[in-house]
Amino acid sequence: MLSVNEAENIIFNLVKPLNNQTDIETVNLLTATGRVLASPVTSQIDFPHWDNSAMDGYAVVYQDVREANEEKPAVLKLVEDIPAGYQPQSNIQSGQAARIFTGAVMPKGADTVVMQENTRREDDKVFILKAPESQEFVRHRAAYYQAGTELLSAGIQLNAPEIAVLAAAQCTKLNVFRRPSVAILSTGDELITPEQTLQPGQIVDSNQYALAALVKQCGGEPLILGIIKDDREAIKKAIEEAIAKADIVLSSGGVSVGDYDYVEKILESLGGEIKVRAVAMKPGKPLTVATFNIPNAPIYFGLPGNPVSALVSYWRFVQPVIKKCSSIVEGWQPKFIKAQTRNNLNSNGKRETYIWGKLNLVDGVYQFSAAAGSKSSGNLINLAQTNAFAVLEVGKKSVSTGEEVKVLQV
Structure with missing residues (x-):
């Protein structure tokens, strides 16, 4: 029986991430949430797109206001109002200022914004009551991101912050890795579906539903193969189907030492190499992990049948495997x-x-x-x-x- 750390090292080293040449899809931005970038993204837009104001106030020439104070304010003539979304028409000269609002484009000639609270306005004049710092409250073009450089790198998962960045950068078509496919099956004569009438001695198969939900949550694509009775040929056929279809296979039940626990022997009959047979953990001791020496073969996890044991084993070992398989560069580990x-x-x-x-x-x-x-x-x-x-x-x-x-x- 392996320690948890020994089992973890063996299992995680079996994972082969998806291929960034053959395992990619192109999706639009609205369907990209949760997907993993397969190639770096660049934009042709600078951030900020232009010099703009970070404050409601007045766009000025710094030299005009560098010594301003309440006793001796700088007095400037207003030549233009510049709201957000407006293209300035004036070139600010010495002795002039423009009323400007947050996010608005800086007019030519102006290099500093004085916040509104430090001013007093009278008709077409503005009195600067406090000297600003040079270039204060000016967001300069390309200060955050320069067009043509890498915006987001391959191997990151796209969540709300990344989606916002991509939308702002007008990157609406993205190359992402396909979702890892995870075949899920349950074994046991005692199992029924939630829709069936429960009879004495029977158990509703909750594992299949829980595992499918967990696979979706961590970015996998569940392939539901249903309940398989405790029959060698039926289990063998189901496992063969799962191996042919999926990147990862999850079965629950049939991995202990009972008379009807067939999974491990069937895996060996199909050419499977058993890497893990049991782990010194509670719950979750019965755990079978196998690989196959054939192209594109999945990692096979035979999870315990007890619901909590199955889920503990999933969270401890399988979830990181799905994330690593999906080609996430960082954060896949427990x-x-x-x-x-x-x-x-x-x-x-x-x-x-x-x-x-x-x-x-x-x-x-x-x-x-x-x-x-x-x-x-x-x-x-x-x-x-x-x-x-x-x-x-x-x-x-x-x-x-x-x-x-x-x-x-x-």
């Missing part, structure tokens, strides 16, 4: 922080233990609250609203309320 626990946390110390709950930032300090009720791997109910897991490493049997604990954010 995210751990230190937090103060609001509960006593306990473990037998034999395996790395994951206790689910909620992480909140309170007065600048991260606090972890364990979910109420049973911590059984079959108790799916109190997993609702989970956004983190406290991690008790091997040999660590308890963490007392108020102490610091390692937390996995999900």
Whole structure:
């Protein structure tokens, strides 16, 4: 049985990111949210597009106002009003000023903006009551970005800030990586769909729905293959289909040591090389990871059937794999922080233990609250609203309320 760190190193090193030549799509800006750039983006627009004012006030020649004060204000003649969106018509000469508003284009000749609060206006004259700094409140053309240089680099995920930048830069067609395809199947004679009538001894298959939702959330494309009964040929056929279609395969159930746990033997019969058989973690000990020595073969994850075990294994190992496969350059790794626990946390110390709950930032300090009720791997109910897991490493049997604990954010 591998330690969690050993399993992580093996699994993450198996990942081959998508190819930036063959695995790309062109999308428009409105459908680009969450996608990963496959090539750098440049724009032909400077930011700012032109010299403009950062303040409501008056555009002036600095030399005219450099010694102005309330006792001896500089008096300038107003020659133009310049609202945002207007092209200035005047060339500001010494002794002149233009009324200007935030975002408006600076007129030629002016090099500084005096904020409105430091002025007094009388008819066509403005009195400057306080000397500004040279070039104060002027945003210069190309100060933020110069046209033709790299605006956004390949390998970043496009979220709201990046979408805003691309819209402003008029970059509306983007080369992005396709979404990694993730085949999902559940095994077990006891499983039924949520639409079926529950009979004694049966269990509703929640894993397939949860895994599909999680795959979508991290940028993958779920391929739902349904429930497969505990029949060798049926499972083999489903796995063959999944291997042929997907970049990553997730099955749940059938990976323990029971009489009907066929997955590992079927994988080997299909030429699969088992890289991980079990991990010293709780919940989530049964975990099968396999690869195939054929072109474009997926990574296969045989997850535990217990709902919490399946999801813990997903968050700890599979989610980073999907993100890395999608060709995100940074931020695909699991995210751990230190937090103060609001509960006593306990473990037998034999395996790395994951206790689910909620992480909140309170007065600048991260606090972890364990979910109420049973911590059984079959108790799916109190997993609702989970956004983190406290991690008790091997040999660590308890963490007392108020102490610091390692937390996995999900």
